[in-house]
Amino acid sequence: xxxxxxxxxxxxxxxxxxxxxxxxxxxxxxxxxxxxxxxxxxxxxxxxxxxxxxxxxxxxxxxxxxxxxxxxxxxxxxxxxxxxxxxxxxxxxxxxxxxxxxxxxxxxxxxxxxxxxxxxxxxxxxxxxxxxxxxxxxxxxxxxxx
Numbered sequence: 001x002x003x004x005x006x007x008x009x010x011x012x013x014x015x016x017x018x019x020x021x022x023x024x025x026x027x028x029x030x031x032x033x034x035x036x037x038x039x040x041x042x043x044x045x046x047x048x049x050x051x052x053x054x055x056x057x058x059x060x061x062x063x064x065x066x067x068x069x070x071x072x073x074x075x076x077x078x079x080x081x082x083x084x085x086x087x088x089x090x091x092x093x094x095x096x097x098x099x100x101x102x103x104x105x106x107x108x109x110x111x112x113x114x115x116x117x118x119x120x121x122x123x124x125x126x127x128x129x130x131x132x133x134x135x136x137x138x139x140x141x142x143x144x145x146x
Contacts, residue, residue, distance in 0.1 A: 006075070006076065007073065007074060007075045007076075008031075008034065008073070008074045009071070009072065009073045009074075010031050010071075010072050011069060011070065011071045011072070012024070012027055012069070012070050013067050013068070013069045013070075014067070014068060015065050015066070015067065015068075016053075016056055016057045016060075016061050016064075016065055016066050016067065016068040016085065017057075017065050018054075018057060020053075020068075021050055021053045021054065021057075024049060024053055024068075024070055025046045025049055025050060027070075028045065028046070028049055028070060028072055028081060029042050029045065029046055031072050031074070031079075032045060032072075032074075032079050032142070034074065035074060035077055035079060035142040035143065036142070036143070037142045037143070038143075041140065041142050041143075044120035044121070044140065045079065045081070045120070045121075045140055047116060047120050048081075048116065048117045048120040048121045048124075048138055048140075049070075049081060049083065049138075051113040051114070051116045051117050052081075052083035052113075052117060052136040052138070053068060053083055054113065055113050055114075055134075055136070056068050056083060056085035056087060056134065059087070059088075059090075060085040060086075060087025060088060060089070060133065060134055061085060061087045061088075062087070062088065066085070066086065066087065067085075067086070068083065068084070068085050069082075069083075069084040069085075070082065070083055070084070071084065077141060077142050077143050078122075078139055078140065078141045078142065079139070079140055079142060080137065080138070080139045081137075081138050081139075081140075082135055082136065082137045082138075083135070083136045083138075084133065084134070084135045084136075085133050085134055086132065086133040087133050087134065088130065088131065088133075089128045089129050089130040089131055089132050089133055089134055090126070090128040090130070090134055091130055093126050093128055096114065096126075097114040097115075097118075097126065114126070117136065117138060120140075121138040121139060121140045122139050122140050122141050123137075123138065123139040124136065124137070124138050125137045125138075
């Protein structure tokens with residue numbers, strides 16, 4: 001196998017506007033097609049990605065429009081996706097990742113975003129600094145074993 005066939009990367013940056021969520025989902029799904037994923041695997045990836053983008057828009061930027069960056073890497077049969085914002089950050093990551101926890105109850109937020117990400121991806125890591133932003137790093141093995 002040639003070196004360029006073992007891994008591949010891409011990055012996109014867009015305004016954190018709710019209408020761009022669909023664009024991001026399609027872009028990452030299209031990038032993932034080189035792994036020949038099942039429809040279920042693509043749906044899982046798109047759902048987790050949507051949750052991460054929504055968190056950046058609603059919680060990180062509190063509805064203001066700022067840049068969101070997505071970095072994707074394919075290595076072997078796994079795709080890694082990072083959703084990065086430069087928003088307000090998360091004070092307590094462990095608390096934020098608890099089911100039903102939300103900082104926006106007035107918006108009828110369910111508090112299940114991280115739970116969904118963890119359910120649909122094989123790995124989820126969250127790095128955040130208050131006042132600096134958040135990076136949600138997710139990984140999914142396509143087609144079984146890593």
